[in-house]
Amino acid sequence: MQDKVETSADREEVLAAAPADFKAFWPEIRNSLIFRNRRDFLAFMRQNHGRIYCLPRRDAPLPPFVLVGDWRSRSETRALWVVKAEPWDKEALIRGVSGACLAEGTQRLVTRPLSHREAEEYASWGFRPLCRVVLLEKALRGVPFPRETGDIRIVHFRRKYLDDVLKADEAAFEDFWRLDRRTLERISESCLRNVFLVAKHGSRVCGYAIGGVNGRLAYLQRLGVHPEFQGRGLGESLAGRLLRSLQVMGAALVSVNTQEDNFSALSLYHKLGFRETGEKRFILQITSRELPGCAR
Numbered sequence: 001m002q003d004k005v006e007t008s009a010d011r012e013e014v015l016a017a018a019p020a021d022f023k024a025f026w027p028e029i030r031n032s033l034i035f036r037n038r039r040d041f042l043a044f045m046r047q048n049h050g051r052i053y054c055l056p057r058r059d060a061p062l063p064p065f066v067l068v069g070d071w072r073s074r075s076e077t078r079a080l081w082v083v084k085a086e087p088w089d090k091e092a093l094i095r096g097v098s099g100a101c102l103a104e105g106t107q108r109l110v111t112r113p114l115s116h117r118e119a120e121e122y123a124s125w126g127f128r129p130l131c132r133v134v135l136l137e138k139a140l141r142g143v144p145f146p147r148e149t150g151d152i153r154i155v156h157f158r159r160k161y162l163d164d165v166l167k168a169d170e171a172a173f174e175d176f177w178r179l180d181r182r183t184l185e186r187i188s189e190s191c192l193r194n195v196f197l198v199a200k201h202g203s204r205v206c207g208y209a210i211g212g213v214n215g216r217l218a219y220l221q222r223l224g225v226h227p228e229f230q231g232r233g234l235g236e237s238l239a240g241r242l243l244r245s246l247q248v249m250g251a252a253l254v255s256v257n258t259q260e261d262n263f264s265a266l267s268l269y270h271k272l273g274f275r276e277t278g279e280k281r282f283i284l285q286i287t288s289r290e291l292p293g294c295a296r
């Protein structure tokens with residue numbers, strides 16, 4: 001059962017799958033590694049205004065489709081979380097979905113981090129650059145002993161700290177990058193083995209770091225220090241402690257990514273011995289301004 005979504009005449013019509021049909025898409029969606037399991041996927045669809053838009057293709061068992069849902073907890077910004085289409089269907093699908101989402105009230109639609117080639121494709125369909133992300137890596141040998149943190153203790157995460165970690169995250173990061181509860185939990189469980197460290201000043205959470213290891217490869221997933229505690233060596237201590245844990249867990253190489261203009265993070269990573277790989281990722285966005293003919 002599918003609802004027709006009206007788009008303007010120069011865009012191919014896309015169909016919105018009925019919620020009862022979401023399960024049928026799971027075998028294709030699971031490979032995207034965005035959801036832990038089918039239950040997590042269905043919960044995301046319910047709680048994050050998830051929708052699946054398809055191109056009508058009767059000759060295929062599953063049509064080309066896109067899964068769209070809120071970007072973190074912001075319903076005015078939505079993301080193209082999963083795109084499954086052959087190259088020749090992609091343009092019609094993405095143009096159709098963009099038109100449908102913007103016509104339905106989404107203020108902006110963002111991509112996931114894309115390669116340069118993919119970013120060029122999306123740009124030719126009306127998307128504009130939102131940010132560039134640089135990738136850095138470091139061999140995990142001889143990690144220096146982390147700096148002392150004075151009266152700030154670095155401890156392992158416990159569930160009771162979750163709300164305070166989210167508050168520290170909200171204070172540390174600019175709006176677009178702030179985490180919601182679901183995404184924070186997801187990030188902290190995303191590898192085979194994970195480390196989640198919290199910096200505490202008395203009972204107050206003033207920073208945190210998350211990393212994970214898959215075999216010999218490790219990822220520094222998240223690092224944030226509350227602005228009131230920045231510039232005192234805490235970010236370096238948290239990152240240093242995390243790197244040592246990742247090394248102890250058997251990782252040989254750790255990678256991290258950050259926005260190209262996040263100079264404090266870049267300076268910290270360089271100080272810790274990370275080197276830029278030269279690879280970049282691009283997040284693009286489309287709003288009604290970039291989509292002429294969108295009825296809003």
Ligand SMILES: CC(C)(COP(=O)(O)OP(=O)(O)OC[C@H]1O[C@@H](n2cnc3c(N)ncnc32)[C@H](O)[C@@H]1OP(=O)(O)O)[C@@H](O)C(=O)NCCC(=O)NCCS
Binds near residue numbers: 223231259264267268
């Ligand atoms: C990046 C961040 C974690 C650094 O934490 P911090 O506790 O302020 O950093 P530290 O005091 O430990 O500084 C360590 C090094 O980081 C770099 N650094 C930190 N703040 C900096 C700034 N404002 N400008 C330039 N370099 C800076 C410096 O190299 C510094 O070394 P130095 O003290 O010898 O100059 C913190 O600024 C933050 O939470 N930013 C917002 C969230 C974020 O961007 N996280 C990283 C995303 S991947």
